[in-house]
Amino acid sequence: MNEYYGYGNTSASSSSSLNSSSHDTEDDHTIAAMLAEDEKSRYDGKLGKRLSHLDSIPHTPRVISAIPDPNDATLDHNTLAQRMTTYGLAEMQMEGDGNCQFRALADQLFQNSDHHKYVRKHVVKQLKRHRHLYESYVPMKYRSYVKKMKRLGEWGDHVTLQAAADLFEAKICLVTSFRDNSYIEILPKDRSPVRELWLSFWSEVHYNSLYQAGEVPTRKHRKKHWLF
Template sequence: MNESHSNASVSSSSSLNSSVQDTEDDQTIASILAEEEQSKVDGRLGKRLSHLDSIPHTPRVNGEIPDVNHATLDHERLSERLVTYGLAGLQMEGDGNCQFRALADQLFRNPDYHKHVRKQVIKQFKHFRKLYEGYVPMPYRSYLKKMKKSGEWGDHVTLQAAADRFGAKICLVTSFRDTCYIEILPKDKNPTRELWLSFWSEVHYNSLYASGDVPTRVARKKYWLF
């Protein structure tokens, strides 16, 4: 019986070590991919909006989805802004994961890594609860449980957590009438990369590129990020 218990303990320890190793492998690969992609970024997008003042970012959950008329006007406003600044969006799937897909595309040039990005955001929420719970108008555990689900829409709280987790400045070109451009900065570190997203207010996120530089998507190896 003692031998059986000992074997079980060894097995449990082995599983735990394997789990830790898998997590470390995930983080290492994610870091390498992000560094490879960031080395290709030369700040050209930032220069196009450098004359605009960014408003202070306040993390918040999603508001109400606008009616058809307002949504149409918002979309037209966003489209005009992108044309004005020579930007174009890579269309993300409208499956509820668009924010995480857009972040994954900017980080790894592959929106299929959206599950990994969501997982990292949830880890950030769990490890640094005090940074975010004041912005969540519901029990914090309920918010995390909801946000863990694939298809749950990301909000401005998840954007802040992503900026913090990945050490990134998230540059958001919006359809808001009075706010064209929002910068979301990491709270406790200097950003090491820029992620460019468009936000059709309360409806959809896309990944942004300079006009003419929008990539053509091809199947890429997914490694084992998720």
């Protein structure tokens, strides 16, 4: 216990902290370099053109209210699957470990869902730095909310999606299982998006990364998925 809190060996703790800080800086630089490759190039909008006939609804950031019961969840999943077929889309399955929203964003941004930790870290930074943009949507103490979102395995919500849209200058397009609203667009505030990120949203249960049918990239197989 003492070793965990750094009471036992101050020099070792300082060294560990320094190494962690250095590692975080390297991670930041790596992500910045990856994003810079297409930072100012316009997205090609393939999926956007395919679904241009859909009307999106205004997006209001919100936290997760309640998880649907198993029967509703099953119906919602079936609705989403039917929409995938109708729209000619396919999902890349993300692990069901509580990080699925950040995994799906990482897959769309970096073609690697393993970067979910870094996406979460930067989204949390966005929440901290621009508190005035998001606090009114959070029905709890804001510091507690941000602290909660910092933890791996904590489910992302529509507030973190808005923060991600603002941070990465992205239009986040959700194809959902909602019965009345099949498509939601989340736009960055006060700026034009430079990329599109496409996610499926099995409401309050799971997020996956979206591609055109037949164009889902081959990635390393994951052990745990949300599958019916």
